[in-house]
Amino acid sequence: MPIRLATRAIIVQDNRLLIVNAWADPKNQLWCAPGGGAEMHASLPENLAREVHEETGLTVEVGPPCLVNEYHEKATGFHQVEIFFRCKVLAGEVTDDWEDPEKVVSKRRWVTAGELAALPHKPDSLGSVAFNRGFGYDPLEPLAR
Structure with missing residues (x-):
């Protein structure tokens, strides 16, 4: 099985980080940053902007990894392998009635x-990277479900 490449957004506003449920199963309470699998023939920032909009309804400007x-x-x-980018909201608001097309x-x-x-x-380092504005590398984490 090939390695899957994904992009995720670190969006912090008013000292709050935007997170989403990680799994479709409502019994699983794991949270993560918005984003998802990268598709061929689009840049990583293009993939991330698409994923963030699909999952949240927000339009973002993708900044540095x-x-x-x-x-x-x-x-x-x-x-x-996930690459996280700092992002800025350009338009939209997070609402409870937004529907992710992938469900x-x-x-x-x-x-x-x-x-x-x-x-x-x-990942475990999500908060540290999001709120301390550093760069992080988690070499290998077990997948928690």
């Missing part, structure tokens, strides 16, 4: 660093 994360699940062979994301919320720390989320 700030985190590289890697997941590997040996049992299934799933291997994903994965159904919950969106803005959280403080403390609120994020109390929620199950991936």
Whole structure:
């Protein structure tokens, strides 16, 4: 199975990070940054802007990369490399009635660093990178479901 490449958005406004549910199954409470799999023949920023709009309804300006994360699940062979970019909202608002065309994301919320720390989320370094404005690299994390 080939490595899957994904892009994710770090969007911080008023000291709050935008996160979304990671799995379509409502029993799974894992949270992550908005984004998803990169498609061929589009740049990483183009892929990310499309994914953010699909999942949240927001139009974003994609800035510089700030985190590289890697997941590997040996049992299934799933291997994903995610590149996170700092993004700025250009238009739109996060609303409860927005529908993700892929039917994965159904919950969106803005959280403080403390609120994020109390929620199950991936990658582990998400809060540190989002709120401390550094660059992060998580070489390999187990995939949590």
